[in-house]
Amino acid sequence: xxxxxxxxxxxxxxxxxSYAGIASAENIKIGFNVPLTGFAAxxxxxxxxxxxxxxEQVNANGGVNGSMLELVVYDDQASPKEAxxxxxxxxxxxxxxxxxxxxxxxxxRAAATIFSENSVPYISAYAIHPDITRxxxxxxxxxxxxxxxxxxxxxxxxxxxxxxxVTMITLxxxxxxxxxxxxxxxxxxxxxxxxxxxxxxxxxxEFGAIVSKIKSENPDAIYASGYFFTAGPLVRQLRAAGINQxxxxxxxxxxxxxxxxxxxxxxxxxxTTSLDRDSSNPVTQSFIEGFSNKAGYPADMVGASGHTxxxxxxxxxxRAGNTDKASLRDAIASTNLEASTGQISFNxxxxxxxxxxxxxxxxxxxxxHSVVSDAVLLAPPAE
Amino acid sequence: xxxxxxxxxxxxxxxxxxxSLNLITGFCGQVSLGHAAFLGIGAYTSAMLTKAGWPLAAxxxxxxxxxxxxxxxxxxxxxRVRHDFLAITTMGVSFLFTGIIRKQDMLGxxxxxxxxxxxxxxxxxxxxxxxxxxxxxxxxxxxVKRSWMGFVFESxxxxxxxxxxxxxxxxxxxxxxxxxxxxxxxxxxxxxxxQVRFIGPDSFGFxxxxxxxxxxxxxxxxxxxxxxxxxALLSVMPQFFQVIDDYKLLVxxxxxxxxxxxxxxxxxxxxxxxxxxRNPDRSPERSQx
Amino acid sequence: MLAIDILIQGFIQGSIYALIALGLTLVxxxxxxxxxxHASLFTLGGYLGVLxxxxxxxxxxALILAMIVVGFVGMLSYRILYRPLLSQPPLIALIASIGxxxxxxxxxxxxxxxxxxxxxxAPLQNQIEILPGISMSEARIMVVLLxxxxxxxxxxxxxxxxxxxxxxxxxVDPDMAMSSGVNVDVIRYSIxxxxxxxxxxxxxxxxxxxxxxxxxxxxxxxxxxxAIIVLGGLGSVRGALIASLLLxxxxxxxxxxxxxxxxxxxxxxxxxxxVLMIRPKGIFSKG
Numbered sequence: 001x002x003x004x005x006x007x008x009x010x011x012x013x014x015x016x017x018s019y020a021g022i023a024s025a026e027n028i029k030i031g032f033n034v035p036l037t038g039f040a041a042x043x044x045x046x047x048x049x050x051x052x053x054x055x056e057q058v059n060a061n062g063g064v065n066g067s068m069l070e071l072v073v074y075d076d077q078a079s080p081k082e083a084x085x086x087x088x089x090x091x092x093x094x095x096x097x098x099x100x101x102x103x104x105x106x107x108x109r110a111a112a113t114i115f116s117e118n119s120v121p122y123i124s125a126y127a128i129h130p131d132i133t134r135x136x137x138x139x140x141x142x143x144x145x146x147x148x149x150x151x152x153x154x155x156x157x158x159x160x161x162x163x164x165x166v167t168m169i170t171l172x173x174x175x176x177x178x179x180x181x182x183x184x185x186x187x188x189x190x191x192x193x194x195x196x197x198x199x200x201x202x203x204x205x206e207f208g209a210i211v212s213k214i215k216s217e218n219p220d221a222i223y224a225s226g227y228f229f230t231a232g233p234l235v236r237q238l239r240a241a242g243i244n245q246x247x248x249x250x251x252x253x254x255x256x257x258x259x260x261x262x263x264x265x266x267x268x269x270x271x272t273t274s275l276d277r278d279s280s281n282p283v284t285q286s287f288i289e290g291f292s293n294k295a296g297y298p299a300d301m302v303g304a305s306g307h308t309x310x311x312x313x314x315x316x317x318x319r320a321g322n323t324d325k326a327s328l329r330d331a332i333a334s335t336n337l338e339a340s341t342g343q344i345s346f347n348x349x350x351x352x353x354x355x356x357x358x359x360x361x362x363x364x365x366x367x368x369h370s371v372v373s374d375a376v377l378l379a380p381p382a383e
Numbered sequence: 384x385x386x387x388x389x390x391x392x393x394x395x396x397x398x399x400x401x402x403s404l405n406l407i408t409g410f411c412g413q414v415s416l417g418h419a420a421f422l423g424i425g426a427y428t429s430a431m432l433t434k435a436g437w438p439l440a441a442x443x444x445x446x447x448x449x450x451x452x453x454x455x456x457x458x459x460x461x462x463r464v465r466h467d468f469l470a471i472t473t474m475g476v477s478f479l480f481t482g483i484i485r486k487q488d489m490l491g492x493x494x495x496x497x498x499x500x501x502x503x504x505x506x507x508x509x510x511x512x513x514x515x516x517x518x519x520x521x522x523x524x525x526x527v528k529r530s531w532m533g534f535v536f537e538s539x540x541x542x543x544x545x546x547x548x549x550x551x552x553x554x555x556x557x558x559x560x561x562x563x564x565x566x567x568x569x570x571x572x573x574x575x576x577x578q579v580r581f582i583g584p585d586s587f588g589f590x591x592x593x594x595x596x597x598x599x600x601x602x603x604x605x606x607x608x609x610x611x612x613x614x615a616l617l618s619v620m621p622q623f624f625q626v627i628d629d630y631k632l633l634v635x636x637x638x639x640x641x642x643x644x645x646x647x648x649x650x651x652x653x654x655x656x657x658x659x660x661r662n663p664d665r666s667p668e669r670s671q672x
Numbered sequence: 673m674l675a676i677d678i679l680i681q682g683f684i685q686g687s688i689y690a691l692i693a694l695g696l697t698l699v700x701x702x703x704x705x706x707x708x709x710h711a712s713l714f715t716l717g718g719y720l721g722v723l724x725x726x727x728x729x730x731x732x733x734a735l736i737l738a739m740i741v742v743g744f745v746g747m748l749s750y751r752i753l754y755r756p757l758l759s760q761p762p763l764i765a766l767i768a769s770i771g772x773x774x775x776x777x778x779x780x781x782x783x784x785x786x787x788x789x790x791x792x793x794a795p796l797q798n799q800i801e802i803l804p805g806i807s808m809s810e811a812r813i814m815v816v817l818l819x820x821x822x823x824x825x826x827x828x829x830x831x832x833x834x835x836x837x838x839x840x841x842x843x844v845d846p847d848m849a850m851s852s853g854v855n856v857d858v859i860r861y862s863i864x865x866x867x868x869x870x871x872x873x874x875x876x877x878x879x880x881x882x883x884x885x886x887x888x889x890x891x892x893x894x895x896x897x898x899a900i901i902v903l904g905g906l907g908s909v910r911g912a913l914i915a916s917l918l919l920x921x922x923x924x925x926x927x928x929x930x931x932x933x934x935x936x937x938x939x940x941x942x943x944x945x946x947v948l949m950i951r952p953k954g955i956f957s958k959g
Binding site: 465466467470471478481482483486593600601629630 | 704706753756757760762763764765766767768770771772773774775776777778779782895898899902906932933934935937938939940941942944945948949952953954
Binding site: 037041045199201204208209210215216228240241260261297 | 673681684685786788799809891924935937
């Protein structure tokens with residue numbers, strides 16, 4: 001036990017030292033706010049691993065325009081109150097050329113306001129709140145908005161799987177609600193009848209009542225939003241009660257932990273996400289391998305999103321040719337890059353435009369199922 | 384400078400918020416585990432109004448009035464339940480508040496309210512406004528404490544029943560403490576909303592209530608200066624602790640424990656003991672305020 | 673049929689609450705302290721349950737070991753946390769307890785990592801038909817059984833043993849008990865052992881139902897259990913039991929039929945406030 005406490009202290013000190021070690025005048029600094037303590041620490045750690053991996057990969061290839069990238073990492077505890085001062089600190093004291101959020105929506109939204117006011121580019125790696133990119137011209141998002149993914153879920157269930165009577169289980173937070181909005185928006189177009197909707201809180205792990213009710217309704221399919229730590233128990237309890245209809249989730253499930261928690265019950269569960277494990281894309285392949293080597297556990301969506309955001313920034317930096325913030329902003333806006341989460345380009349608002357990957361659990365691993373490729377359906381709002 | 388300014392504003396808002404609870408818990412002895420709800424009520428009221436085009440300064444009064452009105456209701460509840468029952472009732476109020484906000488689309492629901500306009504004069508303006516209001520509130524607190532009201536509050540905090548027997552209208556004074564305290568929290572909320580410029584139900588949860596209560600206790604219940612210092616220190620701690628990164632919350636938790644273990648009467652009590660040591664002849668009649 | 677099914681689900685939820693709240697109410701009865709760090713012991717129990725089961729393959733062994741180890745940690749928490757603060761106002765102990773709770777969540781995260789841990793092969797997952805058309809996993813049935821066995825145990829202890837009688841005497845009047853030769857400190861250590869062991873049992877059971885333990889799993893019990901013991905009339909074992917079951921059932925029906933209005937926590941607390949306004953000292957207060 002003593003060793004287990006001491007070791008992280010030393011490791012922590014070493015990682016601090018390593019940041020300091022790279023620090024030199026010509027490094028290009030990128031701010032990175034991420035929850036490393038508190039309730040969101042698990043996602044924060046994956047995002048940080050992904051981002052660090054991207055920086056290592058870029059630097060191993062000679063960096064950008066002859067300079068090395070350097071991450072300036074701050075723990076924001078996923079709290080808007082903490083993120084706002086950290087954003088200012090990154091901009092005014094660390095003088096970062098751009099920021100990346102590896103955090104949740106509230107913290108990202110608060111920091112985005114400040115980056116935008118100071119005309120410093122800011123990329124949200126996986127926060128889904130629709131208002132983030134509306135903070136201003138300098139704010140971009142490399143992951144799907146909740147609404148977009150919800151629409152993809154509707155197409156997957158209604159058209160690709162041909163299931164019409166659908167029950168929704170909605171996570172009660174900004175993530176779940178925006179997914180549900182997107183799903184309901186397009187459900188009618190694919191002939192889906194939503195027979196019921198249940199809401200639950202992010203703290204819930206017990207779904208006995210919802211499961212009993214759904215069993216009595218006997219839907220054709222279940223569209224359930226959540227994270228792996230809520231969806232794992234949920235799917236397990238659904239299957240244990242003998243509900244064997246298809247369960248469709250989204251990127252919140254996208255972790256090996258989901259399969260670990262749900263066990264055999266996870267087989268056949270489908271999700272809409274941005275990471276394709278069976279991709280032939282070399283960037284994705286090298287990410288998947290590099291991530292599990294670095295982190296010690298299999299790649300997940302959050303890690304891939306952190307990785308993608310840094311790669312987009314590195315690509316824009318090299319195309320801009322300098323670190324002037326206005327030209328960097330324009331370079332990001334004109335991105336057309338093959339990253340670990342697919343082909344990235346942005347619309348006028350700074351929202352990513354890319355295909356939605358459908359993954360399915362087979363033999364205890366995530367695998368490719370299909371791709372939802374429909375530029376009209378998946379178009380994010382442009383203002 | 385911008386960073387120092389935003390940290391300082393955060394600190395001042397925390398002081399104002401902690402003092403507003405100090406009035407209820409410190410002066411009047413009524414424990415509240417749900418004070419963040421009133422911060423939230425003020426924040427939502429003010430944010431809705433400035434988004435509708437009001438200037439920030441004009442929203443202070445409405446934010447205080449709405450928070451104070453709901454404060455009266457909770458205060459009325461405090462007349463019925465006492466001690467630990469009151470603590471848990473106020474905790475319930477805080478959960479009820481976030482629960483209701485979550486389901487109100489008009490108030491942004493789960494999405495919260497984004498795009499709250501900046502204060503007049505930007506960060507400098509907000510800092511100056513916060514500074515003035517915090518000083519004003521502390522002045523009122525000092526006045527209340529030194530006036531005859533302060534003695535009434537003290538007697539209620541010490542023993543409600545005896546105070547009642549002595550002919551003090553305990554109910555009226557408790558309600559007064561709740562109104563003033565929750566209105567102060569509403570004011571802090573208005574400032575908070577324009578500092579962070581994004582508010583959501585999770586910004587005003589149970590954790591926030593616990594944090595502010597610990598500021599009051601660490602400061603020393605009822606001690607104006609102790610609470611001011613404790614709120615200042617505890618509020619900037621996450622920022623200064625960035626160096627120790629992974630151990631930030633661990634240190635914070637242990638600090639709360641050690642503060643209680645070795646300084647149970649808080650910073651205020653420490654100062655008092657220190658003064659007594661230096662002037663033993665002036666030792667006050669009562670050891671604890 | 674559906675109503676019965678949901679009622680049973682509520683009963684299971686209530687049994688979990690009862691396991692957690694029981695230890696808390698025993699501690700409160702004795703010391704008049706809101707022991708928030710009780711939830712840390714619940715989490716510790718969960719972690720021990722998963723880790724020992726994964727290492728040895730025996731859930732039974734894990735349950736017993738977790739209860740014993742956590743029982744001793746509970747005694748330690750009394751020694752370090754509460755004993756030095758007994759002469760202070762209860763608020764001081766409450767904040768100290770919250771501090772320890774915050775720190776413990778972080779210690780779990782630092783030692784076991786921020787991600788959840790699951791059973792390699794979760795035991796007791798077979799479905800048993802308990803009523804025609806309604807089946808439950810063995811784990812769920814075990815939760816209810818365990819809650820009742822432990823409750824009966826407490827009941828027997830408090831009525832039939834010297835320890836129980838001495839405890840009841842101490843609750844009523846510590847000074848009087850002390851002068852009649854009761855070693856109050858021994859009583860307090862014993863109660864902390866028993867209460868913490870119950871929290872550990874609850875932790876193991878919850879980890880089994882959800883097939884995961886995580887550093888933050890104590891967050892909900894940390895406040896929900898306080899609400900339950902208040903609802904039951906602070907310090908009353910019978911009250912806490914009935915409040916647990918009542919709350920479990922109300923929440924379970926609420927999540928189905930009130931989910932457009934309020935979330936699970938708000939339903940629980942709305943009920944709590946309502947009850948306290950009618951009976952300011954809980955449902956089972958005397959007088």
